[in-house]
Amino acid sequence: MAFTTRPGSDLSDALVFCKVKSWLTGKRLVSLPFSDHCQPLADAENLQEILYYLHNQRETQQLRYIELRPVLNDLILDVQDQFMPSERFCSQVIDLRPDLETIYKSFHSNCVRRKIKRAEREELVYEAGRSEELLQKFRYLLLLTRRRHQLPPQPPSWFHNILRCLGSLVTIHVVSKDAAPVASILTLTHKGRMVYKYGCSDTKFNAMGGTSLLFWKAIQQAHSAGIEEFDLGRSSYDDPGLIAFKEHLGAGSSELIYYRTPPFRAIKVRPKSSISLLPQKALVHLPDSLFTGVGQLLYRHIG
Numbered sequence: 631m632a633f634t635t636r637p638g639s640d641l642s643d644a645l646v647f648c649k650v651k652s653w654l655t656g657k658r659l660v661s662l663p664f665s666d667h668c669q670p671l672a673d674a675e676n677l678q679e680i681l682y683y684l685h686n687q688r689e690t691q692q693l694r695y696i697e698l699r700p701v702l703n704d705l706i707l708d709v710q711d712q713f714m715p716s717e718r719f720c721s722q723v724i725d726l727r728p729d730l731e732t733i734y735k736s737f738h739s740n741c742v743r744r745k746i747k748r749a750e751r752e753e754l755v756y757e758a759g760r761s762e763e764l765l766q767k768f769r770y771l772l773l774l775t776r777r778r779h780q781l782p783p784q785p786p787s788w789f790h791n792i793l794r795c796l797g798s799l800v801t802i803h804v805v806s807k808d809a810a811p812v813a814s815i816l817t818l819t820h821k822g823r824m825v826y827k828y829g830c831s832d833t834k835f836n837a838m839g840g841t842s843l844l845f846w847k848a849i850q851q852a853h854s855a856g857i858e859e860f861d862l863g864r865s866s867y868d869d870p871g872l873i874a875f876k877e878h879l880g881a882g883s884s885e886l887i888y889y890r891t892p893p894f895r896a897i898k899v900r901p902k903s904s905i906s907l908l909p910q911k912a913l914v915h916l917p918d919s920l921f922t923g924v925g926q927l928l929y930r931h932i933g
Contacts, residue, residue: 631659633684635676643672645680647696652931656694659684663933666721666864667886669701685712685891698889714893719864720873722881726824726853726860733849736880737842745839746846752838754805754812756847760793764802767811768830773921775830777914782925784828789816803848805840812840817848824852825861845879 632644646668647659662668670677684696698713701721726733737743757764769786776783793800796818804814813831817824831841852860862881865872877883913921 633680635672635679643670643676643680645670645672645677645684648933650933654928654931657692658694659696660933661698665699666719666861667699667701670698674704681713688891695890695892699886700889701886703887712891713889714891715887716890716893717888718867719886719888720867721864721884721886722862722873722876723884724849724860724862724879724881725858726849727858730850730853733853733880734846737846738878741875741878742842742846745842747839748837749805749839749843752807754807754838754840754843756803756805756843758801758803758847758851760798760800760802764804764814765789765793767804767806768802768814768816768828771811771814771830771832772828773918774832776925777921778833780911780913782913782928783922785922785926785929787926788929792816801848801851803844803851805844805847807835807838807840810835812838813844815844815848817852819852819855819857822856822858823861824848824857824859826863 631649632646634641634644636642645661647661648663650656650658650660650663661670670680672680681698687693688696696713697716724733728736734743737746769789773783799818799820801817801819802814803817805812811832812835814829815826816828817826819825829841849860860881862876862879864886865876867873873883913924916924
């Protein structure tokens with residue numbers, strides 16, 4: 631759904647939300663679920679009008695909260711008595727406008743460039759596309775990675791829907807050793823930007839440098855297509871290793887701040903996420919069918 635100050639007229643502003651209805655995690659508006667950020671398309675005055683309206687409608691619609699995920703925070707400052715910062719993340723982006731040689735030299739010499747050379751010596755094979763075969767390789771690695779992180783996987787239908795709805799905007803990148811999948815990422819492209827959405831790997835191949843080669847190949851492909859930015863997504867400040875990995879790829883950093891009404895302090899009981907309700911260590915030992923089923927059951931409740 632979208633909110634605007636000019637209903638029935640030519641649109642000059644809009645704030646887009648999805649309504650999440652869940653008996654487990656509550657009813658809420660999020661702009662937008664499963665997205666790292668969604669910048670409001672409005673000037674400061676009109677945005678304030680929309681946000682005041684939403685704040686007043688929250689109780690009427692019995693919403694547990696309303697969440698904004700802007701890239702820029704200056705437009706939100708005037709309503710911080712209603713929408714307060716709720717979460718902070720590190721956002722990292724690689725500038726792809728320089729030539730490839732300059733981009734390559736911006737990589738960390740030991741943590742990235744050396745690993746790329748190792749992967750090339752190992753003759754890892756790179757593939758990119760949207761085929762069912764590539765999706766199955768990605769899914770195989772995803773299950774390994776989610777087990778490692780003690781988290782249920784996204785359901786197969788989620789990725790099939792991404793491919794069906796976004797089509798050529800989606801690319802699955804895979805590197806393999808002797809036909810065995812080593813690492814994979816899924817990216818989206820739109821208007822001069824490539825976005826890293828999902829990544830996974832098989833740790834028994836870590837020494838071969840497959841992940842570094844994978845990102846380098848994806849960068850080369852994007853650069854040749856005229857893409858100007860590679861958005862590596864958000865990282866939790868509790869995961870300094872992931873932030874460092876992205877820095878080693880030459881990414882610049884900025885802060886993402888999410889906002890909620892009511893602020894966290896006004897919520898008497900902050901429910902645990904649907905995932906944290908599970909005995910996470912038990913997930914590691916489930917067979918693939920049950921492991922996937924848990925993700926199918928819970929994924930609709932998050933976002």
